[in-house]
Amino acid sequence: MKIKFPSISTLWSSFLKVVFRFPLQVLVAIAATIAWCLVVDTSKRTEEELILFLCTCNLALTVLLTVDLYAESNKFSVAKQWVLRLIGLLICVSLHFMLKPAFYLADVYRIALLAFAFHLLVAYSPFINKGSANGFWQYNKTLFLRILTSALYAGVLFAGLAIALVAIDGLFNVNIKWEVYMRLFAVVTAGFMTIFFLAGIPSDFEELDKDDSYPKGLKIFTQYVLIPLMTIYLVILLVYEAKIIVNWELPKGLVSTLILGYAVFGILSLLLIQPIKDKEGNGWIKLFSRFFYVMMIPLVVLLLLAVWKRVGSYGITESRYILVILAIWLTLITIYFLFSKKQSIKIIPVSLSILAILSTYGPQSAFSVSKFSQVKRLNMLMKSNEEEDVKQRSAVIDYLVDRHGLTVLQPFTKVNLRELEHEMELKDTAQYRYAIKRNKIDTAYSLLKVKRTEYAASFDYKQFEPETGTLTDIKGYDYLIPIESYNDKFSQKIGNVELRVERDKQSKSTKVIVGDTVVDFDILKMSIEATNLLKAGKLKGSGGKFYLPTELLSIVHKVGNMEVKLVVTTLNTTINADKKEELDRWFNYNGYLLVRIK
Structure with a gap:
């Protein structure tokens, strides 16, 4: 059997197809590559701006991809497609100027939630109100395998070129600096890997509905690796739940992470085996798919108890808000798959993306709810003279200023904190962001007349x-x-x-x-x-x-x-x-x- 490698003309032709099909995405990949190369040796201030630009590029890539795939599947005209592209681009540019992750940790969470939501949009945008379950599964299977292939090719390419540079450095005493390797990594991952992935995205969505192929390797991995591991974790969690019932004690915080991990990998396993779960000869797979959501019932109860314990004691933070939302989502998904006669796996990415977007901005968002909760908690702590409450004040102040800025403490002082914070941030040309954030926290302690606890002081080390x-x-x-x-x-x-x-x-x-x-x-x-x-x-x-x-x-x-x-x-x-x-x-x-x- 002869292996035929693609010619240069074939590769160039494939590249041009990607450029014509996804022009803005290719430009975003090139811009991200250049920005990543510049990050290596820039000042602290410029580095932070470039990192924010890289995050925006990531969001733009997924938003524009969502728009193009939706337009293609609905056979929109070129003019209508460009209108959607410009709207998507405008959204990303607006986010770039709204987000300030260097100043507010809350915006780091926002970027992560938006990235998660936009990636999920890519997973179902061509199949909104159309396409069969099989076509939807085949499309996502193709994306999943293409990501793995792109990562493998990029890894081999980087390793090969890096070894070549090491050889040149050692043989010819060129003194190649570490920055060269970082730039090479940026070119291979942000540039080559992205464009290679784009080249493998399906274009004929109707043909996917007719495709009934299933990778044998995927079945072996799911049946003999993923599902047995899930079963082991399930046994551990059920035994722990029995221990809680016997000892009559509230669950530890770690259990919520384990349950969510089990649920994520369990649902992933179900998605991977979706086309073959009811076929003959797959008894173990059929058994797992039938009882997974039944066994989730006690775990969901345990998860809700763990969440209630954390929130009841310390109020809501962004991470606890996300935990609460996931616990509620998991409860509803379990009920849906247990009792719904017409089940659709599309509901999983659709519901998760909607929840992620709703969690970013607005009064219902993770940041508004957590800010309200912690300000209310600080107000209670400031009125209390209990030793334990006094000790907790500094942790809450650090949390609020670090994530939401100085203005969040306005209810506790008559000083105009918005104006004061604006003056601090104007000094950004002479100070690193770290120093500004430190000054904000010091100002908060001074205005509220709160003494740092040893825990809070440890952050000054x-x-x-x-x-x-x-x-x-x-x-x-x-x-x-x-x-x-x-x-x-x-x-x-x-x-x-x-x-x-x-x-x-x-x-x-x-x-x-x-x-x-x-x-x-x-x-x-x-x-x-x-x-x-x-x-x-x-x-x-x-x-x-x-x-x-x-x-x-x-x-x-x-x-x-x-x-x-x-x-x-x-x-x-x-x-x-x-x-x-x-x-x-x-x-x-x-x-x-x-x-x-x-």
């Missing part, structure tokens, strides 16, 4: 390192002595002279003693300077780690006939380094003493 990394320049010095955070006192003989080191936990300084001469290396001052630079947005870094110029992490003193230089390689402190009570919990450092004999 920061680590500073030199820009040069672990590389320490010892040129001009005779000795190098390690300074470890666990070793408070030690001595070192240098010739006939004894050098002693004592770390003072109270003053946060390190004393170097030679004979009768004592010199203090003020690490506290170094820590305060570092955190002030961070608050001013002048440091690079992410998460809890930031980088300082080497000279700011080193101190030089003369001790007798020696010059001693303390070089800090890791400084762990808090954003409030000037507050002793917080510093005592988080302060430590490692480094070296460099000694030169004069």
Whole structure:
């Protein structure tokens, strides 16, 4: 058997077909590829803008694909199709300017929900009010297999090209930097993989209704891997439910995740076996499909109990709102498939996409409901003098400001928070978003006169390192002595002279003693300077780690006939380094003493 590889002309012809069929999608893929390549070496501010643009491209790709597939299946004219495309494009451009994920964590959730909803729209847009169940299943099977094939091809292509670059780097000393590999990854995934996937999307939707093929590999995977795993998880969950009944205790929070995981993979299994579940010779598959929703009844009850426990104790947040919605959806889906005589698998993606879209904006959205719930909870906590309630205040304030901004706390102060927040965000040209968000939270604590709990203060924990990394320049010095955070006192003989080191936990300084001469290396001052630079947005870094110029992490003193230089390689402190009570919990450092004999 000969394997015939496609010629260059065939590949070019296929590419042109994709361009003519999905012109805007190809442009979006190219734009996303360029943006991803630029993310690699840009400033923090630009990086955040590019990442938002990448998210918008993802939304635009699915929205435009939904529009085109709907227009194709309904045989719309070219003019009508372009009108729909422009409407879809306008929606995505509007979302790009409305969303501010760098400032509000709530918008990160919105992007995720919109992406989920728009991907589901692609799954059923050609079959809205038309097409058979078989055509719908064959269409989604094709998309599913095409995604897997695209990922496989992209993975092999990237690995092959990356190995080639490594070989060139090693053989010819080209010094290929890591940024090149990241750009290559962007081109292969955002560019090649997207266009390759688009090339495999079915175009004849009526022909899909006549297709009754079923991949043998899919049946084997579902029957002998997925369904047995689901059965094991079901047994574990049912035994746990029996334990709850016997001990008469409320379920743990983890159980809700396990039930949802079981439901997702169980429903996926049912969708995968839909065309063959009633055929002869598939007894195990038929048994699973018949009893899956029956066995979901006790699990749904357990899920609703777990949700009630979490919401009743701590109010609603975005994640708990999504959990509540999924629990209600799962309950209704279970009832539908148990009692409906005319069952349609199309209801699964349709209902999920509608719920996801409804959860993004409006008074019923996850963000409006959770904001109302947590503001109400904070109001209750502010009026209470119970020790446990006082401790919970800071966690609620952090949550509200982080997700919804400073203005959400307007009911608690007469200060115009909208104007104040606007002034803070105008300073974005001089500050990183992190510093602005930190200032908002600090302002909230000050206005509400709330003291941070230890839990809230732990988020202020920061680590500073030199820009040069672990590389320490010892040129001009005779000795190098390690300074470890666990070793408070030690001595070192240098010739006939004894050098002693004592770390003072109270003053946060390190004393170097030679004979009768004592010199203090003020690490506290170094820590305060570092955190002030961070608050001013002048440091690079992410998460809890930031980088300082080497000279700011080193101190030089003369001790007798020696010059001693303390070089800090890791400084762990808090954003409030000037507050002793917080510093005592988080302060430590490692480094070296460099000694030169004069």
